[in-house]
Amino acid sequence: MTETKDNSDVIEEVSLDNPALYYNRELSLLEFNDRVLAQAKDENIPLLERLNYLCISCSNLDEFYEVRVASVIQMAEMDPHVTACDGLNAEEQLKVIGVKAHKLVSEQYRVLHDLMIPQLAEEKIRFIRRGDWTDQQRQWVKKFFHEELQPILSPVGLDSAHPFPRILNKSLNFIISLTGKDAFGRNSGRAILQAPRALPRIIRLPKEETGGGEYDFVFLSSIIHSCVDELFNGMTVKNCHQFRVTRNSDLYVDDDAIDDLLNAVEGELAMRNYGDEVRMEIDSKCSEETVNFLAARFGITDDQVFLVNGPVNLSRVQEIVGLVDRPDLKFIPYKASIPAQLSRNKNYFAAIKKQDILLHHPYESFAPVVEFVRQAAVDPDILAIKQTLYRTSSDSPIINALLKAARAGKEVTVVIELRARFDEKANITLAAKLQDAAVNVVYGVVGYKTHAKMCLVVRKEGKKFKDYVHLGTGNYHPKTAQFYTDYGLFSSNKELGEDVRKVFVQLTSLGKVTKLNKLLQSPFTLHKGLMAKVEREIEFAKKGKAAKIIFKVNSVVEGKLMQALYRASQAGVEVKLIVRGICSLRPGIKGVSENIEVRSIIGRFLEHTRVYVFENGGNQEVYAASADMMSRNMFRRVEAAFPIENKQLKARVLSDLDCYLKDNSQAWIMQSDGSYVQSVPEGDVFRVQNELMEQYAVK
Template structure:
């Protein structure tokens, strides 16, 4: 007899115990990334790369998320989120988990990766191990390449503590003796210019054949720092790094020109408030206390590290070491057969909707679509959103050619795409020089939707050709991120996309859309309606199922709706790469919900929403995650996959991810994750690799 599970009342589903702190969940994601650095099935240099990614992620976490919590603690220390934690309590939780993560990062580097790299003749040479010839070469390197651009600052009343750039490499130096002017402050600060490489490769003649020998810039500076302080004695030299608040604040109600406002904020990014301090673990307590006082920080945000203060720079090793045997095997992206058979992109799209799944499918058809649009006399107008595009983008070049060919080209650029603001400002100027109409979206709402519309005259008819995607128009990231892109000339979808562009450029009121859902207007309520529909099917005794694959699940009302779906007997499968505030497996609330995360060679990035709908399957793709910002503070589109053939393809992809027993992690009710265990005699399923192999065969 089945156990009776008491259903938890809807009102109680709002209680804090049903929600995981989003920042704790994000740190859990970084632990899963770091676990790949331990994974012996991953090539050695790729393991090093995973370590670097976990460190880079932690940098951004402090620059944005922790900075935000610190600000909230100052503004409203008693406010709580859905998890019931105050900002102060969140900072305590973050500190514990972040310190655990950093300790593990350096353990992985020092105890696992460096020894394993040595077995492959890839070496980090410590100062004590330099040979005489290496010492001579490094001395010469220091004199010629480093010394001329260093500017040590001895601290006294005329030389105050310098402004420290965000995430820069710095040294605090303890001194005795007097300089040429009779001064002795006892301390100096030395900032390593960003132009200097953080890792220096010893030349081939200084190493054995087949060896790659590297020295950290910090080691070189430590070794020869006394040359900067003639007549004085160096008591100690210690690395440190400061992380600052790098998020933007643009007062939407007080700005007249968004471009100028963003440019003004950019100038201040390197000097925001301090949020983290990393110092060499060998640094004396007195010096640590001095730096903490100087930056007005507590030990909660102090990290004493056993190695370089910026592990991200180790990624340079992957480029410098020419060893394919310790890297992922290169792969060739495929091109859909529809485009291979028909070089006319518009003719191919007229025949049927075409789906791209990156990185398995090439991004080249998207570029070719715009190139053909630029060259086609029948094309009258092109409209495009750009969030992140990369330097020297072929997409941008095609848009410029189209404008110069006399076509009406409109581009909506999001100036506030985090950490790409400067690139997007430069991009806007480049496009405007080519007579492209450039707008910056809507003040107060980031334009995050990925849309391209080509208006083409065919006989007496104007036809809208559309590309909609889940990821950015960035050729490089489409080789690293999983995303879907849809080509279609569906009349209603094309009309919807045209209306959204008109709204973004004219600021007119939103009009009713045929097939698209759009945030901040209809997406949230539309998702709730679709979940409620599955609940209704389940209550009638019919099969009901929801599969959602996204980067994050945070928004409280949608989480409550998914809890209610589980209570009604709806099968809910969530594939969530990063943050998930929902707790699966709680009796009476979420026992029908499974949450899994895939960490593999590629960054899982697509957003797919699938609803069984009583057997009349509905599948939507989007650039929107289940987050408050995507639902209410961004312009997003949620587009249907209408073709049954393409629906079945996506469902099959989802099934691969749901049965992955190699790269999958299963979330537990307490928010921790465990690797999916392969049952004895069960065949290994590795979704990303299987998709890669199939699409290249």
């Protein structure tokens, strides 16, 4: 790499505390959703995959309101004067969020009606509207309603004896206007009907009974609309409109008042479906009077009301992707490879003892991680297995291997994070299952989520004990490993094994922080370590030496790190940020961030790897990590960043990053105002994920 000019006399002083230098994290997250939705409009992507992207953008928006908007609303109530990094207080944030979110939702429904539905119809995948049903279809729908729906539907007429029911979070509901009187002479004029959550939201019409096509579908809401009058015998249904309420779903566990973390989380889970209302979606044909009635009932403001032209639970349209057997409208299946060192050597411990082995998922299979734990479970020389679990599948073969190891008498310790958002219930069940098999289960440290991805296996070899470790950037989840990009490292390095063992002691026992050899660990050394390495690059640049930083992460929000990167840019350090989602740092600001480029890759796989690269005067340092550039990762979680030291493996990671920086099709470049512009190839198209699939493909 060529040396840069001497920048020791740089630039006039600029206050890096100026809010104008930062972009609001909530708006940045909505920008990410815009990029996801753009995939639904990309004609180069198979049609059913495009539909999938549309639905992902909708489910992302659900979570955005459940967690992020909910927290801003709470801040507005608790301390309205507190401002975000861009200087906006909570009320101001809610206003700009409302404007941007409404634009996003309008575009989602435009994509559904103008692109998805017509193009799916061309492929003979049809959503049949009520007005277009044939007599045969209408008869089948009526029969389906009577046999499958009516027995489990429970409409509630609103009056003094029937108060407004508790509406479950994100459930499908109907508000019904009625005339006439029932058997008791009552009628308040309104009723509420909740659709049971167990019911599918899209129903396939059987070809042989309805005379239609193989892939003709109707929405559950259409069936209920068409037959709703049968639920109110002797009364007249004037109007029936669907609506859905999104609630605050973030669990609140008071760390200072916890005696039993498991009981505390279980107690909060029971209330998740009934948190404060943060958004209402309702049929756009609904009268203003009814909309206002519901908004008042839920205590939400106009900017939290979304009038939608179509199903209110748009994310459930995703069911279609699994119901339609059309491989030509989906991505070509990809077969992940296995590194030669592991495919040639059946004994994983012998292979890892020879050299470190790096896995790059999903291009390389997650199966070796499962096999590593499985072999540890059956190897008579393995004495102990220690593992962290943040998210995993309920039927994970890793869990089965851990259970087998415990039953074989091995010392098995699992650190389960009970507060992994939206996986809390699954993790509570998993903890009980492991404890029943005599696994030593701990829940980490109160006040700090355990987010590090680590597995330690202790093997007796002769008269000595040897540590084998797996460290990763992603979860021990075999299913998500098929479409999340992540790195995993196998190593028998003595110092690395010692570090991992020390971290497990911290998590399971009590004691002072001990010095680590190689790992950078939150909440103790990771932030300090990264800051020091950025400052080192600044010093190299000031001396006129080559200086470069590459971070590939999911989010960049933490204030001190952003300021350090601004200082690096001012000093002449080349800064390349590959950020999937939120980025509050603004690139390209004169005198501040001219040397910073921020790009986001959106493709077939969800970018999830966290990698930190420092030029270090030509002696490049490469770390992979579980942590993003966020305050929570740096100070409120247990995280691990591990060095990639093997020359070949380091070169592989750097080559992968070069591919990300060369992408001219899936890359979106962040502008200084926080918006993104998609790269347009000037010559040959280069898509990083396609390139890596080719590189790692089974030969």
